Amino acid sequence: MAGKIMNKKHFLNHVAGQLGRERIMDTVERPEWKHQPQWNVLKDASQDELVDILKEQCKSIHTEVLETNKEQLSSTIQDMIKDNGGGQVVTWDDPRFQDFQVNLETQEDLNIHVWDPRLGDENIRITEQANLGITFSDITLAESGTVVLFSDAGKGRSVSLLPSTYIAIIPKNTIVPRMTQAAEMIEEKVANGEQVASCVNFISGPSNSADIEMNLIVGVHGPIKATYIIVDD
Amino acid sequence: MKVSLFITCLSDIFYGDVGKDTVELLEKLGCDIDFPEAQTCCGQPAYNSGYVSDARKSMKHMIEVFEHADYVVTPSGSCATMFTEYPNVFKGDPKWEDRAIALADKTYELTQFIVHVLQTEDVGAAYHAKATYHTSCHMSRLLNEREAPLKLLEQVEGLELVSLPNAHDCCGFGGTFSVKMPEISEQMVAEKAKHVDEANADILIGADCGCLMNIGGRISRENKPVKVMHIASILNRQG
């Protein structure tokens, strides 16, 4: 259902008046910017070089990086869970777990909750108590060590936020140079008539703060620890 | 090459030696000096205080005074900056804008002129001392000249250059700022003097009499032994 827009005409007419003209009623063509340095960043980097850049950046954002392949992924994740003390684990309901032959639910020694829209707020209650949250990365930005997550029914926002430890699975082919490419992909989707997800999160490592005497504290409201698993696909 | 000298008020009244050194240095480098006697002030004190119409009066006068010049050279990064601002001040003024642009285009701060126009970096000077250099704000940020003075100083025989901690910080002069906000200005100049002290140099060199008057005044008040000198006086010292 469409929302309401209130007080617009009066407000915008006034704004236009201040600019000394009538309201713009036609489409404004956004000009081609004269300066576009963003496209030059890591322009010529190969996919392997992007992996190296991503790994290097993760060192400065307090994020552990593991590398594995499709065959090993399932056991890598299980090891990760055990290394982090096990406990409640929450994952997205994401077909990529199947694609990568990761089947955590069948493991009896693991306590896995898969995000399930039918359960409503129960998901949040479980996730809030969880030790680990696991998601795939939809787009990965090498420069900033960022995983980009698009929300969806099975892809709850809370999975990467509420648990103490966050694990992102990064298929190697999701890695692009920087945020520029991610923004462009989103604009292309929109141009093709798709809707942008209600929540797009660009996550770079664990939560942190420097609000107390400029000391970096890792782990404030979001996860205290973040690990990326890069999967060679 | 004929060079018209814009001496600046501070140098005219308080720092005559800087003017003398500038004249001798430029002559040594083969320039013919022209000193238009009708020159006064660039107008910056009034302009920066918001008295723009009063400032315009002196600006117009200065445009006229230097209209005949091929090059205008001044031993002050700050006053040179003011000249280069004239086109903005007279933007849209049919009578004055073009003339303001002409003046801005031919104006150079002294070291800028030597390095970029005369294409000289070694002026044959010698000065045996350990020195540190104060990068004045207007010269480095607004005139965008950071390299020229250092290039020249590096060639001075016997001069050992040491870096000044927090060199990028303003000394707190700011023209009328120093009398309008004296408590804040005091803290800034005290901090600058402390950094000069930490540089552990015999002399502090600068390219703006305003900053040097401010920092020098503080160093003198603190009875510190550091000597404060304008770059023209260093470059004019014979080898």
Added chain:
Amino acid sequence: MSMKIGAEKFDERVQEGLSDTFMRGAVSSAQTRFRNGRLNAAEELGGWEEWRNLGEEIRTHTLENIDYYLDLLSEKVAERGGHVYFAQTAEEANNYITNVVKKKEAKKIAKSKSMVSEEIGLNDALKDIGAEVVETDLGEWILQNDDVDPPSHIVTPALHKNREQIREVFHDKLGYSKTDKPEELALFAREKLREEFLDADIGITGCNFAVADTGTVTLVTNEGNARMVTSLPDTQITVMGMERVAPTWNDMEVLVSLLTRAAVGQKLTSYITSLTGVKEEDDVDGPEEFHLVIVDNGRSKILGTEFQSALHCIRCAACINVCPVYRHIGGHAYGSIYPGPIGAVLTPLLGGYEDHKELPYASSLCGACTEACPVKIPLHELLIRHREKIVEEKGEAPVFENISMKAFGMGTASPTMYNIGTKLAPKVMKPMVKDEVISKGVGPLKSWTTARDFPAPGKQRFRDWYKKRQREES
């Protein structure tokens, strides 16, 4: 709180700042870290000047067409089920928001950091209707618990407080019993605030950038609190200054890249969260109801004036982090939630000269701010424009200054007058000269010589020497 903070006069606030040794030490070391971080980040990125040019281009175009982009933004938000309210004044914004709160019968509101909400005094308005508001940014939470101490920096609001003071606040107000280690203090905040997030009926956020072509609000944070307040409560209210709009995701991306580097030297902050409308039908978390409040509150007055570029500001605080005046007097001395150079430019525009006329003078015009600004706002020049307005339009300059500047105008426009004046200088000053310098000046020299010596005028002016030399040569 509103934009204006404190009731003391400017001079008193400055004195208070200058005598706060801890604050000055904290600000000074923070500035060094911020500055180095920004410079390193810019160098690592490469082509920083090109990035600044791009930032300036985007902001200039957006502000010139701001009515169009705000219109588009509002349409897109509405398409995705969000309500948009255009508020011309702080009062209108507060009324709208408090009405939403009343209608929802909300008791608890969790809020992530928002300067514009401070500016319009939103927390007070909410308190007046009996709602409980919890600030969830760590710095803001500290200040809120310290009897609403105002922020002194737009990125790290509690910069002026040390860990002992913070411990004390937590101890006295919240029963905290551990040490003043930042990690322990933060863990305490995590536990306390986690309850608040889960409990809150409404989440309120600010907005770093709003993408017009998809109706997307983007929040730039590190702590994760903005994600909490937009994921857990059923209702989300976002308050944005009307200039925060960006045409597309591509532009938002550039502005975010500039912001995070210029603000804290990070390539990106831990969380960049881009939110569009209400949650989807099958989504579990995210708001069912979303309100975007677009605030003017004096901004439109700046449009079409020589100050328009002040609206390009992306609130990174780079200018604050390099300002030597801010370093010595601290944020509170500015008497505004917007301190430093951008505060000195913006505050008088939004709040009038009456209350803030000293701010444009609180600068040595060193240009460090202009050089640091990632979107190339000519901050020091705008300060001069303010001074010009105060002097020439408002006629509010001090009498003595006025007379001396008139004299300056006359003296420097006429060589004869200049000649007389400069010749007189040594005579006028002579009684004050001792050992070649003036250590105790009178008149305008008095304040100068409190802190430093003034040179005695030369015995001979340069021009007299030059004339004599020429005569001798010929």
